[in-house]
Each structure stands twice: as structure tokens, then as C-alpha cells.
Amino acid sequence: MEGKGAMKINIDHTKCSGCKLCEVACSLNHTGAVNVQRSRIRVFIGEEFCLPVIARNYKAVCDSKGDMVMYNGHEVDECVVCRASCPVKSVFKELDGKTPLKCDFCRGDPQCVRWCPTGALTLVGGR
Amino acid sequence: MGLCGWKGKILRVDLTRGKIGEEDLSDDLMLNYIGGRIAGNKILLDEMDPMVDPLGPDNKLIFATGPLTGTGVPAGGRFIAVSKSPLTGGIANPCCGGYFGANLKYAGYDFLIIEGKSPEPAYLSIVNDQVTIKPAEHLWGKWATETENAIRAELSDSKDAWGRNTPSVLLIGPAGENLVSFASIMSDGGRALGRSGLGAVMGSKNLKAIGVKGTGEVRIADVKGFQKAIIDFIGEARETGQLENRSKWGTWDLIGRAQKTGTLCSLNFKEGDFDGFKPYEDPATIRDKIRVRDEACFGCPFRCGKRSTIFDPAYPGTAKGPEHETLGLFGSNCGVADLDEIWKANYLCNELGMDTITGGATISCAMELYELGYLTGKTIGYPLNFGNGTAILELLKKTAFRKDFGDQLADGGYAVAERAGHPELFMGVKKQGFPAWHPQGRFPGLEVIGLQYATSPVGASHTKSVMTFHSQSDDLTPLVAWTKHYQDYVSIVDAGVLCWIIYHGPMWEDKASSWLELVTGVSYSQDKLMMIGEKNWNMERLFNLAAGLSSEDDGLPQRMLTEAPPRGGRVVDLPPLLEEYHRIRGWDNKGVPKPEKLEELGLSEWKVKVQ
Known part of the structure; x- marks a missing residue:
């Protein structure tokens, strides 16, 4: 549960440059090799902005209608801002295409936050 | 494993x-x-x-x-x-x-x-x-x-x-x-x-x-050491101010430096600075006007890429750039000071798929040919004076589709100048246009840029060695050695593949070997790397010699060798630089690697092929 005082990673997408070092950091820490497909954080590279998204819980049914939604002044596909791992999405799943991935905060020291060179990711609470 | x-x-x-x-x-x-x-x-x-x-x-x-x-x-x-x-x-x-x-x-x-x-x-x-x-x-x-x-x-x-x-x-x-x-x-x-x-x-x-x-992985030999080294590197870059500086300006802060040293290409390299670029000596002027956001390449903390727009409905969307080279070649070198015009040229080159450097060099060459009367407005289709940004944009579109005069431009500036009877007016080496750095700067040592262009295996290029900016002496011998050293070193950077912009020059020079060891597990001494780099430089030379190029192609345009820019600058005295260069490379006076050099580098099989 993400109650008061719980660990949280804040995302300021205006600072994200799309370098994907967070994806490298995450996959390296969880798999022992660089494999961004297995990262629990993914960065969407848009023309006007980049958006890091961190995997949350698995959802068996996708209730998105594929609409475009407004996100901080940018029009973006609803599926991009959704944090769920789901049967439709091509990210947040193991290489078998099924097993969902979910952020575990690297047991209290999220490597994506440590590596992020721009300040787009910051840790709130927990430490 | x-x-x-x-x-x-x-x-x-x-x-x-x-x-x-x-x-x-x-x-x-x-x-x-x-x-x-x-x-x-x-x-x-x-x-x-x-x-x-x-x-x-x-x-x-x-x-x-x-x-x-x-x-x-x-x-x-x-x-x-x-x-x-x-x-x-x-x-x-x-x-x-x-x-x-x-x-x-x-x-x-x-x-x-x-x-x-x-x-x-x-x-x-x-x-x-x-x-x-x-x-x-x-x-x-x-x-x-x-x-x-x-x-x-x-x-x-x-x-x-x-x-x-x-x-x-x-x-x-x-x-x-x-x-x-x-x-x-x-x-x-x-x-x-x-x-x-x-x-x-x-x-x-x-x-x-x-x-x-793809969904595959890349394995790292020393995962713990690698994780620490990356966090340390980013920390170091942040502390030294490198991270903020490069991220904020990309290459835009180089305009001021080039202006002050007389190394900015201007009016087809007739001059080494450009009055119209005075406002851009403060890079914030450029950033505030066109930049949308800072973009990084994969795995790069520096984000020197600048996505930009001019908010013109005729040019929808955004473009990457213009960086220093494009500002120089389509800006000062064509006599264009209007950032919007330069941006449009950059946009068209990106969309049509053309090199902004040789593209700009080609058009600036045509401009000089036109102003001297060697090309007529009828041939070109436009009065192609320096500063005519509208004509540049029309000509770029015609070039990509080889229409009208664009068909000539598409063969490159050297071909255009040669056809007009004045090949010496194309500013380049081996038919590839000079980058934005003028080889005739105002301070001793800057003319080594000319040596670097002349000896680059790919024709004029600013990324095959490392520019020199500081020299107190008229004795250029140490800078010839500098040029050779960094030609070999940059080969290693390009083998990694690391980014030349970040890893060029003495700063972080030792990093190439440490990254290679952490990632591959193979230990490369600095000496071994420099030997591989030198071997590479000789391999490229051998390819060119076997392709029919010779030391005659290592020249600079006549203007660089005989006329200093009117507002100050130095004539490049190339022959003694080349002689010293050949000597330290172990090449003969025709620029052919000597048999003992080939032997030393393990390239003996090429002895016969280049005779």
C-alpha cells in the first residue's frame, strides 16, 4: 500500500531526456545483465516529451479504450501513462510474454533513482 | 562462458x-x-x-x-x-x-x-x-x-x-x-x-x-564494479559542471569561442568570424528562441541533442538541431544570420536526408562562384548572393530530387566548382566540405586544424582527431604529435563505440580502457589500445591508397595556403606540417606507410598491395 510515509518514486517528466539509464540500472540489478525488455521502468520517447513509467500491479483485463488523454498538457495514448502490466501491453512482462513485472524498489534503494542523471526520478519517503 | x-x-x-x-x-x-x-x-x-x-x-x-x-x-x-x-x-x-x-x-x-x-x-x-x-x-x-x-x-x-x-x-x-x-x-x-x-x-x-x-541481453563482466563506476562517473560529471554545461548548451557555446579565435567558417571561408552571429555568442539566445527539449542518446547522461521548432505552420513539427556545425555551414558560411532560415535548412536536410556540413559547404561555394560571376543567375535559377536564405531552401529541395541546378549541386561542391572552372573555390578536402572550424584562426597552433582536415582519411572532418585551442609557441612540432596521438586515440573511441564529443581530448582519456575492462573482462593497457588505434589509422590509409587516392589528395584549398582572412588569421604552411607528420607516422614522403611500419603493426600482407 502506498500510504503516508511509504516509499515512492516521484517522476518529473519535464526533466527526462530519454537516455534510458534507468532501464539499464533496473534490468542490471534484477537480472544481472543489461536487458531493458525486462526492466520494471520504461521510458516512452515522444516527440515533445519523454515519459518514464514504473510498473505497478498486474491487471488481467485491460479497460482502456485506447483513447488519447491529456497528461501535463501533452496529448498521449492512455496506454502509455497506465502503469499496469496487462495482457495487451508489450512492456512490463518477462521474456515469456506472460509473467508480469512489478517495481519492488530494489529492496529500499531503487537503482533507477541512483542512476538518473537529470533529476527526473526522485525518491520520497522510505529512507 | x-x-x-x-x-x-x-x-x-x-x-x-x-x-x-x-x-x-x-x-x-x-x-x-x-x-x-x-x-x-x-x-x-x-x-x-x-x-x-x-x-x-x-x-x-x-x-x-x-x-x-x-x-x-x-x-x-x-x-x-x-x-x-x-x-x-x-x-x-x-x-x-x-x-x-x-x-x-x-x-x-x-x-x-x-x-x-x-x-x-x-x-x-x-x-x-x-x-x-x-x-x-x-x-x-x-x-x-x-x-x-x-x-x-x-x-x-x-x-x-x-x-x-x-x-x-x-x-x-x-x-x-x-x-x-x-x-x-x-x-x-x-x-x-x-x-x-x-x-x-x-x-x-x-x-x-x-x-x-530485440529482447536480448548484453552481459557485463564486472556487474558490481560497473554499477559503481557509472554512478561515480555521473557524479564526477555533475561536480565538474560538465554535465550541466553540455546538457544546457549542447554545442551552442562553441559559437562564441570560434568567433573570438577567428575559427568560425564565414562566407565560404573567406573570413573567420561573422558579424551577424554576434547575438549567438551568448548561447542562451539560441536556446531561448528555438529549443523544445534536451534529448539524450541511449545511455548518455549529457543530453546534448536539442529538439527545436520555429512555430511556423509551413514547417510543422520539430527537428533535431541545428548544432554548431549546421549553424556554421548554413549560417555564417552562407552569410545567413536569421536563425529561422538556418533552422529550415536543417529541417529540410534532416527530412530529405542530406549532410548539413557538405550541404552547406556546397551551397556556400556556389554563392561565391555566383558573386564572382563564374556561375550565372540563369544557370542557378536564383540570384545566389551570400545571405539569400530563401534560395538555399529552394535549392536544397531541388538537390534532393536532382531538379534543375539541384542536379549539379547533388554531385557536391567540388564538382560544381570544377564545372565552373574554379575547383580551388570549393572549401574541403577529398571533395568533402570543411566542417565549421576555420583552419586559419588568429592564434599560433590553430592552423593544425588544417593538417587534421588534410590527413583525415574520410576527407575534411572535425571528428577524426582533437582540435587544438591552446598554443603559446610558433613551433608546431608538438601539435603535429598531438594530432597523430589523438587520431589514434579517437579510433579507439570509435571502436567502443564511445561518443567523440564527450571522450575527446585529455579529459577522461583513461576511461576507454577502464570501461572496456569492466564490460568485457578483457584488460587493455593504454599502450595496447594506442597500438590498435595506430593500426587502424594505417588500415584506413592503406584502403585509400588501394582505392586510388594518394598524398596529392591530402591538400588544402589554395586560399588556406596563401591568403589570410582580411580581419586577421594565419596562412597555413602545410608542407612542413605534412613532412613532420609523415615522419612521425613512419610513412614515406608520398604518405605511403614504410614496410617496417607495416611490419610493426602486423600489416605486412599489405606491402605488395600498395606498391
Whole structure:
């Protein structure tokens, strides 16, 4: 549960440059090799902005209608801002295409936050 | 357990026969040629006759990553293309950022070798080991962004937006299709394999694009050490101010430095500074006016890429750039001070797929020919005075489609000047245009830039050694040694593949060997690396000699050697510089590596071939 005082990673997408070092950091820490497909954080590279998204819980049914939604002044596909791992999405799943991935905060020291060179990711609470 | 870092695989595609195959990388290639530019050169030298027609089916186009590509090594996300250049007739090895290199590794390959010629327009789809040649009739003629989006959609098996976001695309625009001699290969929203005209090589093979994505991993030899080294590197870059400086300005802070030292190309290199660029000596002027956001290549903390727009409905969307080179070549060198005009030229070159450097050099050359009366307005179709930004934009479009006078421009500035009877007015080396740095700066030592252009194997280039900015003495001997040292060192940077912009110069020079060791587990001494770098430089020389180039092609335009810019600057006294250069390289006075040098570097088999 993400109650008061719980660990949280804040995302300021205006600072994200799309370098994907967070994806490298995450996959390296969880798999022992660089494999961004297995990262629990993914960065969407848009023309006007980049958006890091961190995997949350698995959802068996996708209730998105594929609409475009407004996100901080940018029009973006609803599926991009959704944090769920789901049967439709091509990210947040193991290489078998099924097993969902979910952020575990690297047991209290999220490597994506440590590596992020721009300040787009910051840790709130927990430490 | 094999070596970490490398994937150990070559993907070879024969477009003539539609044949696709995988090969293992030899240990020799990995350990002794590392990857990128050096391993790519080695493959080209081993497999291809340097005399082939660069636009014929026998030319090969090699896309080469290095052991560091896709690992997250800071400023290590780049890749190289190696081929024979249709512009210079010599070796070509431009470097590019973005995500393509990383994605090629994740698909499972260190190198992609393209051979032959497709009978029909085609594109290559690489999804892990599922590699297919697909028809591209529907994409032929399309501009860069439209092509990229189409390939992204076609490579995506799922319907979600993430699926379209994952692949990387390499493509040519209309310029490459129409064999413009300075056509570029574009990638991932405005990154470019800009120089040497390799877009035309792709065009000659009827290959419109390459899309790649993969789910594979890259293994790291020392994971704990690697994690620490990266966090330390970013911390160091932050503390020294490098991170903020480079991220904020990209290359825009170089305008002021070039103006002050008289090293800014201006009016086809007649001058070394430009009054119209006074406002841009403060880079904030540029940033505030056009920048949308800062973009990084894969794994790079520095984000020097600048996505920009001019908010003009006639030019919808954004472009990457213009960086220092484009500002110089389409700005000061064409006498254009209006940032909007320069931006539009940059936008058109990105979308049509042309090198902004040789593109700008070609048009500025035509401008001088026009002002001197060697080309008429009737021939060109416009009164092409310096400063005529509107004509530049029209001519760029005509060049990409080889229409009217654009058909001449498409052959490059040297051809235009030669046809007009004045080849000496094209400012370049080996028919490739000078970059934005003027070799006739106001301070002693800056003329070594001229030596670097003259001796670069790919024609005039600013990325094959390291510029000198500080010299107190008229004795240039140490700077010739500097030039040689950094030519060899940059070869290593390009083999990693690390980014020349970040790793050039003495700062972080020792990092190449430490990154290689952390990632691959192979320990390279600095001496060993420099030997590999020197070997590479000699391999490129041997390729060029065997391709028919000679020391006669190592010259500079007459103006550089005889006339100083009117507002101050130095004449480049090239012959003594070349003599000293040949001496320390172990080359004879014709620039041919001596047999003992070839022996020392393990290149003896080439003794006969270059006689």
C-alpha cells in the first residue's frame, strides 16, 4: 500500500531526456545483465516529451479504450501513462510474454533513482 | 562462458539474392580490433576490393556496434557505418547516436553487413533472429519522419503505443534514393550518419530503411564494479559542471569561442568570424528562441541533442538541431544570420536526408562562384548572393530530387566548382566540405586544424582527431604529435563505440580502457589500445591508397595556403606540417606507410598491395 510515509518514486517528466539509464540500472540489478525488455521502468520517447513509467500491479483485463488523454498538457495514448502490466501491453512482462513485472524498489534503494542523471526520478519517503 | 560485452554475431544480408545469414565473430576480431570503426574497417579490408564502384552492388555497407554499445556506459550508445564513400572515393566511417546501436545488440548482433542490390525498393526488418527483406515500394519517395513512423508501425506486433515506440529505424530520404553524393542515413528522429554520402550507398542498393528491435541481453563482466563506476562517473560529471554545461548548451557555446579565435567558417571561408552571429555568442539566445527539449542518446547522461521548432505552420513539427556545425555551414558560411532560415535548412536536410556540413559547404561555394560571376543567375535559377536564405531552401529541395541546378549541386561542391572552372573555390578536402572550424584562426597552433582536415582519411572532418585551442609557441612540432596521438586515440573511441564529443581530448582519456575492462573482462593497457588505434589509422590509409587516392589528395584549398582572412588569421604552411607528420607516422614522403611500419603493426600482407 502506498500510504503516508511509504516509499515512492516521484517522476518529473519535464526533466527526462530519454537516455534510458534507468532501464539499464533496473534490468542490471534484477537480472544481472543489461536487458531493458525486462526492466520494471520504461521510458516512452515522444516527440515533445519523454515519459518514464514504473510498473505497478498486474491487471488481467485491460479497460482502456485506447483513447488519447491529456497528461501535463501533452496529448498521449492512455496506454502509455497506465502503469499496469496487462495482457495487451508489450512492456512490463518477462521474456515469456506472460509473467508480469512489478517495481519492488530494489529492496529500499531503487537503482533507477541512483542512476538518473537529470533529476527526473526522485525518491520520497522510505529512507 | 564467452566474452561479455560483445554478442559475438554478424548478420549478413545479400540483397541481390535475398540471402540472410548469421556468422560467429572471431576472437581475433573482438580482442584485437574491438568493434565499431576498427573492426568494421578490418572486415571491409578483408572482404572488399577497394577499387569497387561505391554505388555499385559490390560495395558493402557495414553497420558496426562495439562491446560498450547498449550497455549503459555513459556516452556509449553510438554505432558506426563503414563503407566506401561515393563522395570521396575513399573509406567512410561516420558515427551516429540515438538508439539503433543498442537495439541491434539487443536483437543479437554486433555487426550488420549489407551486400548486393535489391531488385526492387526494399526495407530490412530485424526482430531478434527473425530477419526479413520486405517491399518498400510504398515508402519510396517519402521523407524521413513519415518513413520512420511507417516502419515503426510495421515492426510492431502488438497494437499498443509502446510497441511502436520500441524499434529503431535507419532510413534514407529522397536524397539517398536519388544518389545525392552527400546524402545521409537518418535515424531515430533526426540523428544522422551524416558524412561521406552513405545515404547514396543505401539508395544504390534500393534499401530504403532498416528497422530493428530485440529482447536480448548484453552481459557485463564486472556487474558490481560497473554499477559503481557509472554512478561515480555521473557524479564526477555533475561536480565538474560538465554535465550541466553540455546538457544546457549542447554545442551552442562553441559559437562564441570560434568567433573570438577567428575559427568560425564565414562566407565560404573567406573570413573567420561573422558579424551577424554576434547575438549567438551568448548561447542562451539560441536556446531561448528555438529549443523544445534536451534529448539524450541511449545511455548518455549529457543530453546534448536539442529538439527545436520555429512555430511556423509551413514547417510543422520539430527537428533535431541545428548544432554548431549546421549553424556554421548554413549560417555564417552562407552569410545567413536569421536563425529561422538556418533552422529550415536543417529541417529540410534532416527530412530529405542530406549532410548539413557538405550541404552547406556546397551551397556556400556556389554563392561565391555566383558573386564572382563564374556561375550565372540563369544557370542557378536564383540570384545566389551570400545571405539569400530563401534560395538555399529552394535549392536544397531541388538537390534532393536532382531538379534543375539541384542536379549539379547533388554531385557536391567540388564538382560544381570544377564545372565552373574554379575547383580551388570549393572549401574541403577529398571533395568533402570543411566542417565549421576555420583552419586559419588568429592564434599560433590553430592552423593544425588544417593538417587534421588534410590527413583525415574520410576527407575534411572535425571528428577524426582533437582540435587544438591552446598554443603559446610558433613551433608546431608538438601539435603535429598531438594530432597523430589523438587520431589514434579517437579510433579507439570509435571502436567502443564511445561518443567523440564527450571522450575527446585529455579529459577522461583513461576511461576507454577502464570501461572496456569492466564490460568485457578483457584488460587493455593504454599502450595496447594506442597500438590498435595506430593500426587502424594505417588500415584506413592503406584502403585509400588501394582505392586510388594518394598524398596529392591530402591538400588544402589554395586560399588556406596563401591568403589570410582580411580581419586577421594565419596562412597555413602545410608542407612542413605534412613532412613532420609523415615522419612521425613512419610513412614515406608520398604518405605511403614504410614496410617496417607495416611490419610493426602486423600489416605486412599489405606491402605488395600498395606498391
